[in-house]
Amino acid sequence: MSVPPASSPPAASGRPLRVVIAPDSFKGTASATQAAAALAAGWSAARPDDIVVTVPIADGGEGTLDVFAAAVPDARREVLEVTGPDGRPVPGAAWLALPDGSALVELAQASGLPLMRGLDPLHAHTIGLGQLIGAALAAGARGVLVALGGSASTDGGTGVLRALGARFLDAAGQPLPPGGGALADLAAVDLRGLPAAPPEGIRCLVDVAAPLLGPTGAAAVFGPQKGAGPADIARLEAGLARLAELMPGTGSASMPGTGAALADQPGTGAAGGTAYGLAAALGATLVPGARTIAERAALPAALAEADLVITGEGRFDATSLTGKVVGGVLTMAEQAGVPALLVAGRVDGPVPPGVSAAVALVDLAGSPANAIAEPGRWLTLAGTRLADTSHQSAPAGRLLRQ
Structure with a gap:
């Protein structure tokens, strides 16, 4: 997928941001619905006035x-x-x-x-x-x-x-x-x-x-x-x-x-x-x-009104951009002109230039075992961490760490 250099997430400008959260499942730990809810809770804790819309997505697999x-x-x-x-x-x-x-x-x-x-x-x-x-x-x-x-x-x-x-x-x-x-x-x-x-x-x-x-x-x-x-x-x-x-x-x-x-x-x-x-x-x-599931879930319509989108999965790597949920969401965000943020259990590949910032749960939790044991906790914290940076100037592809 080709993604142009990212702009920073929209700054708080006296109006609430409209945030679309559209993750895949975090395989074996959290369903797409659970992941979206945890990220939304974390974002709203930091920015309670924002409008958060959850659109969990799948690629045809479990969930x-x-x-x-x-x-x-x-x-x-x-x-x-x-x-x-x-x-x-x-x-x-x-x-x-x-x-x-x-x-x-x-x-x-x-x-x-x-x-x-x-x-x-x-x-x-x-x-x-x-x-x-x-x-x-x-x-x-x-x-x-x-x-x-x-x-x-x-x-x-x-x-x-x-x-x-x-x-x-x-x-x-x-x-x-x-x-x-x-x-x-x-x-x-x-x-x-x-x-x-x-x-x-x-x-x-x-x-x-x-x-x-x-x-x-x-x-x-x-x-x-x-x-x-x-x-x-x-x-x-x-x-x-x-x-x-x-x-x-x-x-x-x-x-x-x-x-x-x-x-x-x-x-x-x-x-x-x-x-x-x-x-x-x-x-x-x-x-x-x-793509088919995203369309049935009305993700294109949600992105048309969004200020930014958050997507994610259990492990982000080079294969994530070849037919999987994250790659599909990033492509649709690019087409809609919406800045994107990324959350993954692990980030094992270069963050695409179209992603303003990324959070790896293993970094927040300190180890893969901790991240797997309490996925909801770390997904919520990831949502808060991204919300805290939404008003800052985030370099394209920046990987946020603990």
Whole structure:
């Protein structure tokens, strides 16, 4: 992202500032909603006359459903028990019924890595996500948004499709066991049992540009995060390649291999190839997660009236500017001409020139352990620290420390 040199935050000029707080979650410590509330409390403690608007954001990973629930009036949670990524039941998974007749389904609710008892890269699957999508379709959803982030598996979306009625068969015509490790033995794909896509289609919210296959693909890049060693990665890659070779593609049940054309497309490697499976079998489209969620949360409208914006995440580094929430918010702030401030658990990369000041929670807390133990406390202090500097001349990219 290209950001021009920053101006300093607006000075107090006898009128309240309008401050928009739009963070991502601080993974494992605070949701986006919790982070926004803590930052707002800290800012308001230092500048009680300012108008503070919280717009928590997600990029399609964990917390997306909560962000939508907070941003969309009359959204309704529908809770059900699904099969988790290691086969154990997940009783509290939910999908969100939206007032426009569409549904939001979050992979992390049903098939996320934290739901695993232990890492199992070859056998973990996405069946639970398919059960959530199936429930939304059965309820009459006109369209489905699928938030793809935090996956425990590399099964190419076969778990999702299996739950919806597809069959993945070996050479003897028997169903393969779940998980990406079995796909190397795939001999046939039968999509005839799948339901029709909803009238407004399926859209996958993705925050990565990885293709399905190759050195930048689902197995090679994200497999290690799910416990895959070199031999596991090779087997998963072979299985995904076999899936792409045999996948018929939407509306082409008699034409094996039609789905191969999608395998090199950016984003199809998201969530262990789940984006690929949904695109190839159900015609799903892939859309940028952070930007789509920000628009649904009315962040552009909030920025149009803002004097400054605060964004943040658990760890800021070079990847933060490539499709994630912070990069998306900074781009939108640049386009709106709004100065930006940054809060992160850690700041492990150069602060962009468009950011007037940044605060790292580990600096405020004295150590990563302290920051993780009391995230609300340090986020509140970070909000106060940034508010205290809002009337000062802050050099572009200045990192504020204790």
